[in-house]
Every structure is written in structure tokens, then in C-alpha cells.
């Protein structure tokens with residue numbers, strides 16, 4: 001099975017073009033005001049409408065309440081919600097039932113003690129995103145270009161499909177896939193030339209390197 005790639009944090013129409021051309025499977029739109037990748041609803045809608053069939057559109061939210069989720073899902077055509085905050089198991093299940101979209105729950109990993117949460121969220125979400133835990137004091141819970149020790153999850157499997165994230169780059173993704181056995185990978189910072197500015201050459205290089213694994 002071919003490795004599936006998600007490129008997160010698109011902000012411009014040319015990002016959509018580059019991601020589609022490179023052959024990624026998912027693209028991510030960030031709804032988090034403190035992020036350099038944050039989108040307003042009108043921009044997100046116009047980007048989403050430009051996404052070709054076959055490239056899944058994922059909205060990334062952080063502890064969003066129902067009013068915010070209603071705004072986003074009403075305005076932007078989407079294929080998946082990515083929950084990147086401290087959403088409880090019950091909240092994940094509730095969002096999944098209420099919005100009719102598959103839900104991917106991000107779980108931060110720094111050491112062995114973080115691994116049980118992956119199993120637990122795997123019982124309520126459609127997918128899990130195995131991401132690096134943000135550093136203390138970070139102003140966002142993801143998209144920090146930080147990797148965790150991949151050996152922690154080498155050979156581990158969960159009840160649902162999962163994606164590896166956190167500090168991946170075109171230079172390290174082949175090794176990350178070989179070590180962890182991931183079949184899906186997610187990147188944001190590693191394919192940027194500056195925070196929030198995607199680099200088409202790095203996007204292409206990332207997808208090619210993931211496929212080489």
C-alpha cells in the first residue's frame with residue numbers, strides 16, 4: 001500500500017496546487033488564531049473549493065466549541081476534522097456523531113507514559129495523529145517542527161488508521177517511516193520556507209521521500 005501524505009497548514013491557492021500536483025492524499029487547514037497558518041472562513045472556503053477530487057480536506061481545530069464547529073463546517077466543504085487540543089474521549093465521540101465527518105484525534109507523545117492515550121483515543125476517533133508533544137510554554141499545541149523519539153512507537157499498532165507527525169522533513173521522513181512502520185505521514189513546518197509559507201519544492205521532495213520508504 002502506498003504511503004499517504006498529509007500536508008498541513010495551507011494558506012494560499014498555490015499551496016493547494018503544489019500539494020495536489022505532488023500527489024498528497026490530504027491537505028490541512030488550520031483554524032487557530034495564534035498560528036501563522038490560521039485561516040479566516042472566507043479564505044478557507046475559497047481554498048477548499050479549489051481542492052481537486054481525491055485530495056481530502058481536513059480542518060484542524062483546537063478545543064473548538066459547537067458554535068465554532070458549526071461555523072466552520074457550514075462555510076467550508078470538508079472531508080475530516082482534526083482535533084488538536086485537549087478534547088476528552090466523550091467530546092471526540094460527540095463531535096464525530098454531531099458533524100457527520102470522520103474525526104482524527106491528535107495525541108502528543110514525549111515518552112512512554114503518553115502511549116496509553118493512543119489506544120484510548122483509538123476507541124473513539126476514526127484516526128489518530130501520533131504527534132510530538134509541544135514544548136512547555138509553546139503558544140500552539142502542534143506545528144512546532146519538533147520530533148519525538150520514533151523508537152517509542154516502533155512496531156506498535158492501534159485499533160484505527162494512524163498518521164505520524166512532528167518535525168518530519170523531506171530529509172528524515174524515509175527513516176521515520178522505516179522505523180515506525182507508519183503508512184501515513186503529516187507535515188507542516190518541514191515543507192515551509194518561513195512559518196506559514198509553504199515551499200512547493202519541499203512539498204514535492206517530501207512526498208517523493210515518503211514514497212521511497
Ligand SMILES: O=C(O)c1ccccc1NCC(=O)[C@H](O)[C@H](O)COP(=O)(O)O
Pocket residue numbers: 008009030032035036037060062084129131140141142143144145146165166167168186187188189190
Ligand atoms: O500548524 C499549526 O500552526 C498548528 C496550530 C495549532 C495546532 C496544531 C497545529 N499544527 C499541527 C500540524 O500541522 C501537524 O498536524 C503536526 O503537528 C506536525 O507539525 P510539524 O511539526 O510542523 O510538521
